[in-house]
């Protein structure tokens with residue numbers, strides 16, 4: 341998935357600016373509390389222990405309703421005092437691709453720790469991540485409060501140089517395949533669990549399988565003329581070229597597909613026609 345640099349804002353200035361828009365609201369002694377919980381969030385995420393971050397409790401006059409209002413009116417609203425920061429975070433996704441699936445276009449900011457339970461982080465930039473509408477819908481209000489309920493966080497995790505999921509064929513004729521998360525034990529237990537949870541909860545298998553089936557249909561058109569001469573060498577070379585083309589993205593559905601296909605003798609020797 342896609343790694344993104346953390347937003348480089350002064351997080352306490354953002355808090356002051358948002359709260360300052362409401363003359364009756366006051367931060368009182370809350371600033372030191374926010375410094376503490378923001379710092380703790382950053383530390384725990386950096387060390388792969390995000391599941392230890394506590395859900396929010398009301399803080400003086402800063403209750404859930406007010407914190408959600410701050411995000412809605414000051415951050416997400418076109419007229420909000422921090423809309424510029426919202427737009428900058430939205431634009432931080434390279435090539436406008438969703439960092440959670442690497443496929444669809446970014447459409448919104450997601451509260452990585454959902455604002456419904458972690459409302460004190462409602463305007464914390466490090467908790468605001470660009471996301472596509474599909475991933476946003478699948479993620480919903482999942483509380484990442486256990487090792488097995490976490491998602492890849494694009495500001496803290498970078499698995500983009502790992503081939504951490506793979507393709508498995510269920511049948512050769514007709515061709516049926518499925519994408520699966522690997523065990524990834526070499527990355528450690530916490531990372532391995534995070535990858536499994538991310539892959540399953542965002543239903544990446546469905547998304548990638550659907551893309552791969554379309555690609556296999558296209559490949560059939562290219563390879564069919566080679567059936568007559570049984571030129572399997574050319575089939576293999578073409579698959580290697582396709583694989584090499586995406587070798588900079590080993591955690592992509594394309595890389596997993598070609599990496600598998602070049603090892604499948606039955607596919608190379610004419611099995612490529614077994615797709616509708």
Ligand SMILES: [Zn+2]
Pocket residue numbers: 438439440441442443444471472473474475476
């Ligand atoms: Zn996505």
